Amino acid sequence: MDSSTESIATTSVVIEHGDKVIQIEAVAGDHIGATIAASKKFYEWQFLGTLAEYLSPGDLVVDVGANIGNHSLFFAAVCGAAVISFEPLPLAADILQKNVDANSLSDKIQVRQRALGESLAKAKLDKLDLANVGATAFAVAPDGDFEVSTLDLEEISKTVSLIKVDAEGMDVPVLRGGVELIERDRPIIACEAATASQQAELEAFAAEAGYSFVYRFNATPTYVLAPSRTALERANVERRAAGLVTSxxxxxxxxxxxxxxxxxxxxxxxxxxxxxxxxxxxxxxxxxxxxxxxxxxxxxxxxxxxxxxxxxxxxxxxx
Structure with a gap:
């Protein structure tokens, strides 16, 4: 499969969010770009609005599966957060970087063009549909062309406040590859789990890591998890639950x-x-x-x- 940016038509859409004007370039005909153009809002803006409640300016967000940068741009431009954006697909990573530059956010968003998983490995491009680039999937393969790193092996020294994972089936492996970072910082986790088996896998990880499910969003089930092992962590979860009217x-x-x-x-x-x-x-x-x-x-x-x-x-x- 060709994952380069050659001969890929793109389109540009503009979002006005409060006093912010955000320009987003997307693959022409792609689902995310079309949805942004129709709604004039960030893609999955309700989900992002809830995550914003957990962030303060200067916090660090790790965005795994950043695609063209819709979520990363929101975290940086709207929330004032610093973002490390992981995106292995070359055409998406290139557009992501263009979107960072076009919105003058290079001081807030760092793009790392690589896949993440549970351990060091290689992966191959398993699925690519230009009408839905966000559904691109990779599969671990010894002869793959893509290097797979892990969150724990990445250089992330600053405290992480939020980890968002949308890795099309490799989501929980990404979390398992970051257990040391998650134990160190106890961040909020937003993770996609599309199937019943993936949801069971996420439930098992949450139980092991001491996290509770607090929200569910999006057409493809995406869960927000909060740390709940200690009495203080549980109190924070309960305080959030008291504000259920917000959700x-x-x-x-x-x-x-x-x-x-x-x-x-x-x-x-x-x-x-x-x-x-x-x-x-x-x-x-x-x-x-x-x-x-x-x-x-x-x-x-x-x-x-x-x-x-x-x-x-x-x-x-x-x-």
Whole structure:
């Protein structure tokens, strides 16, 4: 698979977040860039908003699987944190560095173009889809072209406040390769676990490391874990739990956000269907096109109803 940046078309989107204006370059047609362009917000902004509550200016964040830098840019530009961004895919790492430079954040974000795992190894590129670069996956292989390092072997001397891991199946191995750092600093951990087996693996790691699950976000399950071994750590978890209204607030805003995107998509499809109908197109291919649009519109209308019901339930619970 070709993971270079040659002949890769890119697009640029702009986010206005408070008084910050962030420019993000992305692979043209990629899911993350398209979502940012449609929402005018950071990708997974509800998740990021919750993580921001754990950060203060000057804190250090380790972003494993940084992709083009959406999360790293948020941590640095919005939260004022220092960030070490790990991204092994050359085309994503190149765009990440461009985004760091374009937003004048080279003093806050350090890009390290390498994969992380449980131990030193080699890996091969196992999956690459330019329509969803964030889902790129690597697999450990003796003859792989990519070097795999570990968090414990990386030079990270400053206290780490947050570790975010999105490594497409290698997530818990990344954490296991950083047990010394995690024991040293007891950071907040945000980790993706897409499947039931990966979730079980994460649960086992949390039990061993003395961490508790406090939040779940995103379409692909991503969990926020907090240290809870000592009495003080448990008290901090309980204090956070007392502010559950905050997470409910973010969850409700997430539903409104998704409802807005679906409604926009629905209006666009309805306009297309109307143009078909008004043109009196009656040949078989166009009829198939209209039928397909009708089915899609019905699906989206059903999703709008479901989201609206969930919003009503959420509002009722918060009253």
């Amino acid at each position: 409910t607030h973010w969850a409700t805003r997430d539903l409104y956000y998704r409802l807005g995107l679906v409604s926009t998509n629905l209006r666009s499809l309805s306009d297309v269907q109307e143009s078909y109908t008004s043109a009196n197109l009656t040949t078989h291919p166009e009829e198939d096109g209209i039928a397909g649009l009708s089915v899609r519109i019905e699906q989206l209308e059903g999703l709008v109803r479901t989201l609206s019901e969930r919003l009503n339930d959420s509002d009722t619970q918060r009253q």
